[in-house]
Amino acid sequence: MKNNTYKYLMIAIFLAPALILFIGVLIAPIIMSVFYSFFDMKSISLKGAEFIFLGNYKELFTSGSINVWRALGNAMLLAALSVFLQLPLSLGLALMLGKGIKGERGFLSIYFMPVLISTVVIGQLWRKIYNPDYGILNAVLGLLGIGDKMPLGGWLGNEASALWCVFVPTLWQYVGYHMLLMYAGVRSVSPELREAAKLDGATDGQVDWYVVIPSIKPILKVSVIFAVTGSLKSFDLIYVLTKGGPYHATEVPSTLMISMLFERNRYGMGSTIAVLMISLCFAFAILISAAFKEREYGKKHVIKK
Amino acid sequence: MAKNMSSKNNFNLDQYQVQKTNKVLKVLIYIGLVIWALIDLFPVYWMFTFSLKSNEEVYGTNVMGLPKDWLWSNYSTAMTTGNMPLYFLNSVIVTVSSIAICLVAAMMATYALTRIIWKGSKTMNAFFMLGITIPIHSSIVPIFITLSKLKMVNSYWAMIIPYSAFSLAMAILICTGFMNDIPKDLDEAAYIDGCTLWQTFIKIIVPLMKPALATISIYTFLQCWNELMFAQSFISQKKYRTLPVGIQALSGQHTTDWGPIGAALVIATFPTLLVYVFMSKSIQESFIAGAVKG
Numbered sequence: 001m002k003n004n005t006y007k008y009l010m011i012a013i014f015l016a017p018a019l020i021l022f023i024g025v026l027i028a029p030i031i032m033s034v035f036y037s038f039f040d041m042k043s044i045s046l047k048g049a050e051f052i053f054l055g056n057y058k059e060l061f062t063s064g065s066i067n068v069w070r071a072l073g074n075a076m077l078l079a080a081l082s083v084f085l086q087l088p089l090s091l092g093l094a095l096m097l098g099k100g101i102k103g104e105r106g107f108l109s110i111y112f113m114p115v116l117i118s119t120v121v122i123g124q125l126w127r128k129i130y131n132p133d134y135g136i137l138n139a140v141l142g143l144l145g146i147g148d149k150m151p152l153g154g155w156l157g158n159e160a161s162a163l164w165c166v167f168v169p170t171l172w173q174y175v176g177y178h179m180l181l182m183y184a185g186v187r188s189v190s191p192e193l194r195e196a197a198k199l200d201g202a203t204d205g206q207v208d209w210y211v212v213i214p215s216i217k218p219i220l221k222v223s224v225i226f227a228v229t230g231s232l233k234s235f236d237l238i239y240v241l242t243k244g245g246p247y248h249a250t251e252v253p254s255t256l257m258i259s260m261l262f263e264r265n266r267y268g269m270g271s272t273i274a275v276l277m278i279s280l281c282f283a284f285a286i287l288i289s290a291a292f293k294e295r296e297y298g299k300k301h302v303i304k305k
Numbered sequence: 306m307a308k309n310m311s312s313k314n315n316f317n318l319d320q321y322q323v324q325k326t327n328k329v330l331k332v333l334i335y336i337g338l339v340i341w342a343l344i345d346l347f348p349v350y351w352m353f354t355f356s357l358k359s360n361e362e363v364y365g366t367n368v369m370g371l372p373k374d375w376l377w378s379n380y381s382t383a384m385t386t387g388n389m390p391l392y393f394l395n396s397v398i399v400t401v402s403s404i405a406i407c408l409v410a411a412m413m414a415t416y417a418l419t420r421i422i423w424k425g426s427k428t429m430n431a432f433f434m435l436g437i438t439i440p441i442h443s444s445i446v447p448i449f450i451t452l453s454k455l456k457m458v459n460s461y462w463a464m465i466i467p468y469s470a471f472s473l474a475m476a477i478l479i480c481t482g483f484m485n486d487i488p489k490d491l492d493e494a495a496y497i498d499g500c501t502l503w504q505t506f507i508k509i510i511v512p513l514m515k516p517a518l519a520t521i522s523i524y525t526f527l528q529c530w531n532e533l534m535f536a537q538s539f540i541s542q543k544k545y546r547t548l549p550v551g552i553q554a555l556s557g558q559h560t561t562d563w564g565p566i567g568a569a570l571v572i573a574t575f576p577t578l579l580v581y582v583f584m585s586k587s588i589q590e591s592f593i594a595g596a597v598k599g
Contacts, residue, residue, distance in 0.1 A: 007421065007423065007502075008423070010417075010421070010502045010503070011417045011421055011423055013413075014413045014414060014416055014417035014421075014502075014506075015413070015414050015417050015418075015429070016413075017406075017409060017410035017413060017414070018410040018411060018413065018414035018433070018473055018477070019414070021406075021410055021466070021469060021470040021473055022432075022433060022436060022470060022473055022474075024466075024470070025444060025448065025466060025467055025470030025471070026435075026436055026439050026443075026444060026470055026471070027435075028447070029443065029444030029446075029447035029448055030439070030443050030444065032446075032447035033443060033444070033446055033447055036446055036447070036450075044449070044450045044453045044454065092337075093337075093338070093341060096334045096337060096338055097338070099334070101331075101334065101335070101338070105585075105586075107338050107342055108589070109581075109585045109589075110342045110345050110346060111341065111342070111345055112585075112588075112589060112592075113345060113346075113349070113578075113581065114345055114348075115592075116527060116577050116578070116581055116588070117349070117531075117574050117577060117578075118530065118531035118533075118548070118549055118552075118573055118574065118577070119531060119533060119549075120531070120533055120548075120549040120552050120553060120573075121352075121552065121570045121573055121574050122348070124552060124556055124566065124570055125348050125351070125352055125570065126348070127556070128351075128355070128563065128566075129348070129351075133364075134363060134364045134365070134368075134563075136351060136368060136369065139368045139369065172344070175341075176345065177592070180589055180592060180593065181592075181593060181596050184593045204327070204330065219596075222596050226596070229438075229440070233440045233442060235442070235533070235534050236533045236534070239533065239534075239537070240533075240553065254442055254534070257442065257445075258534070258538065261445070261446065261449070261538070262538060267446055267450065270445075270446050271446045271447075274442055274443050274445065274446060275443075277440065277442055277443070278439070278440060278442075278443045281438070281440055282438065285438060
C-alpha cells in the first residue's frame with residue numbers, strides 16, 4: 001500500500017456498488033416506512049397527507065374492519081403448527097436419513113425438491129387439488145368412501161376449512177428445507193461419538209435423543225427462527241390460494257398489507273403493517289435466540305456442579 | 306472399563322456388543338421415508354400428467370393415471386395464447402441481470418472486506434449481514450412510491466434492483482467463506498510484482514472464485530425466478546410479466562381448461578428441476594451454507 005489515501009479510495013470504490021444497493025433498497029426504505037406510517041397517505045405523494053403520528057397504529061390495533069388481530073392470530077397459529085408439527089417431522093426424517101440408509105441421497109433430493117419449485121406453481125397445483133368439482137382431494141376421499149366430506153362452498157371457499165387448507169401446502173413445502181438443515185447437522189455428529197454411545201448400550205432412539213439432538217441445537221435454533229419469522233412473513237401461497245379470503249378467514253399480515261396498498265391506496269396504513277411485521281420478526285428472532293442461549297447456559301451450569 | 310475387562314476372566318463379550326439397528330425398525334423407517342417421498346412426488350407427477358390430458362380425462366375418466374392420449378397441444382396453447390415464451394424471456398432477463406449485479410457488487414465488497422486490512426471492516430461486514438434478517442416486505446411501500454415517482458413501475462428495473470439488493474447479503478456471506486480460503490500469499494506476491502489492488506482483484510481473486518460464483522448464482526436464481534410479491538405489485542403491463550405473475554394471469558383466464566395451465570406450470574418449473582437434477586448437491590450445499598452461517 002503506497003499510502004493511506006489511495007487505500008481508502010480503493011476501499012470506497014470496491015464497496016460503492018454494494019453499499020448503494022444496500023442502503024438504497026434495504027436501509028433507507030425501512031426508515032421511510034417508519035416515517036410514512038405516521039401519515040394518513042391517500043396517494044403516493046406526501047403532499048396533502050395529514051401527519052397523524054401514531055394514529056395509524058391506533059387504528060390498526062382497534063379497527064374491527066381491518067382486524068389485524070385475526071391476521072396476527074392466523075400467522076401465529078401457522079408459526080405454532082410449523083414449530084410443533086413441521087419441524088418434528090423434518091427432524092424425524094433427518095434422523096432417519098442420518099442413519100446411513102441405502103438411497104439416502106435420493107430421498108434427500110426428493111424431500112428438498114418442493115422448496116425449489118415456485119410457490120406460485122405449488123399454489124396453482126394445490127388449487128387444482130382442492131378444486132370442488134374435479135379436484136384430486138375429492139377424488140381420493142371418494143375412493144375411500146367418504147366423498148361427501150367437502151364443506152359448503154368448497155375446500156378453499158368455506159370460512160372454517162380454508163385456513164387449514166392453506167396451511168397444509170405451506171407446511172408441506174418447507175418440510176424438506178428444515179430437513180436438509182437438520183440432516184447436515186446430523187451428518188456432522190462424529191461417528192465415534194455415536195459408536196461410543198452404542199458401545200455403552202444405547203439404543204438407536206437413545207443415541208438420537210441424548211447424543212444427536214443436543215449436538216444439533218444451533219441448527220434447531222436456526223430452524224425455529226426461520227419457521228416463526230417465515231410464518232409471520234408468509235405471503236405467496238396464501239395469496240395464490242385465497243388472497244386472504246373468504247371473508248378474511250385466511251388473512252395474514254402481508255396479505256393485509258398488500259390489500260391496504262393496492263386495493264385501498266392507504267400507503268400510510270400499509271407502511272404501518274410493514275413496520276409491525278419487521279418489528280415482530282426481529283423481536284421473535286431475538287427472543288428465540290435468547291431462549292436457546294438460556295438453555296445452553298443452564299445445562300453447562302448443571303454439569304459444572 | 307478397560308480395567309474391568311482385563312481383571313474379569315469370565316467377562317461376557319456378548320454383553321458389550323454394539324446395539325444393532327433393529328430389523329423391524331429398519332423396515333418401518335423405510336416405509337416412513339417412502340411414504341413421505343410419495344407425498345412430495347405426487348403433486349409434481351400429477352402436474353406432468355394433467356398437463357398432457359384433455360379436460361375429459363382430468364374431469365373424470367382418468368383423474369390420476371398417466372394420460373391416455375398425450376395432448377402436446379396443451380403446450381402449444383400455453384405457448385401461443387398463454388404468452389409463456391414472453392414470460393419466460395422476462396424471467397430470464399430479470400433473473401440473469403439480478404444475478405450479474407449481485408455478483409459484481411458482492412465480489413467487490415467482499416474483496417474490500419476480507420483482503421484489504423482497514424479499521425471498520427468488521428463493522429461494515431456486520432452491517433451487510435443485517436440484510437439477511439430484513440424481510441423483503443419491509444421496503445415495498447417506499448420502493449413502490451419511489452418507482453411510481455420515477456415512472457419506473459412497469460419496467461425490468463423495478464424487479465432487478467430490489468432482487469439484486471435483497472440477494473446481496475447472502476452473496477457477501479457466501480463470498481466471504483470462499484475468499485477466506487484463498488491464501489493471502491497470493492495477494493502479497495501480486496503486490497511485489499507491482500499489481501495494484503484492482504489488478505490483484507481482477508487477475509488473481511476473481512478467477513479463483515468460480516465455485517463461489519456457482520453457489521451464489523444458484524441461490525440468487527431461485528430467489529428471483531420464484532419471487533411473486535414485488536413482481537405482482539409492480540408489474541401491470543403484460544410486456545414485463547415474469548413467470549409467476551404470468552401464471553397467475555393465465556389461471557385467471559383459463560379457469561376451466563386445465564391442460565394449458567398444467568403445461569404452463571411445467572414450463573415454469575422445468576428449468577429449475579433440470580438445474581436441480583444436475584446440481585442437486587451444490588444447490589443443497591448453498592442452502593446449508595446460507596442457513597448455518599446466517
